[in-house]
Amino acid sequence: AQTVTQSQPEMSVQEAETVTLSCTYDTSESDYYLFWYKQPPSRQMILVIRQEAYKQQNATENRFSVNFQKAAKSFSLKISDSQLGDAAMYFCAYGTYKYIFGTGTRLKVLA
Template sequence: AQTVTQSQPEMSVQEAETVTLSCTYDTSESDYYLFWYKQPPSRQMILVIRQEAYKQQNATENRFSVNFQKAAKSFSLKISDSQLGDAAMYFCAYTDYKLSFGAGTTVTVRA
C-alpha cells in the first residue's frame, strides 16, 4: 500500500507572505499522479493542484506551485501571497486509481 506523510500538523502564515507545506510518499510505481486538496471548515474537498509523475516540470496554478522531486519522493506545496481565504486543511494525496491521503496540515492565515 502506498503511504503519504505530511509532517506538519499546523502551519501559520502572515497575510501576503509565503508558506510551504511538506509531503513525502512511498511507492514502487513509476507512473502515478499527485494532488494537493484543500478542505475548508465547510468540509468540501477542493482540488488545488495536480502533478503527473512523468512530467519533470513542476505544476503551477496561480498562487499555488509545487516542488516535485521524484527521486526523493517529495511533493511540497508553496502558497504565495497568502490570503485569508487560504485558511483550511490541506491534504497531499497519491493515486494510481484510488487516493491515498496524508494526515493533513492545518493552515491559518494571520491578518
C-alpha cells in the same frame, strides 16, 4: 503499500507572505499523480493542484506551485501571497486507481 506523510500538523503564515507545506510519499509505481486538496470548514474537498509523476516540470496554478522531487518522493506545496481565504486543512494525496491521503496540515493565515 503506498503511504503519504505530512509531517506538519499545523502551519501559520502572515497574510501576503509565502508558506510551504511538506509531503512525502512512498511507492514502487512509476506512473501516478500527486495532488493537493484544500478542505475548508465545510469539509468539501477542493482540488488545488495536481502533478503528473512522469512530468519533470513542476505544476503551477496562480499563487500555488509545487516542488516535485521524484527521486526523493517529495511533493511540497508553496502558497505565495497568502490570503485569509487560504486558511483551511490541506491534504496531500497520491493517486493511481485509488487515492491515498496524508493526515493533513492545518494552515492558519494571520492578518
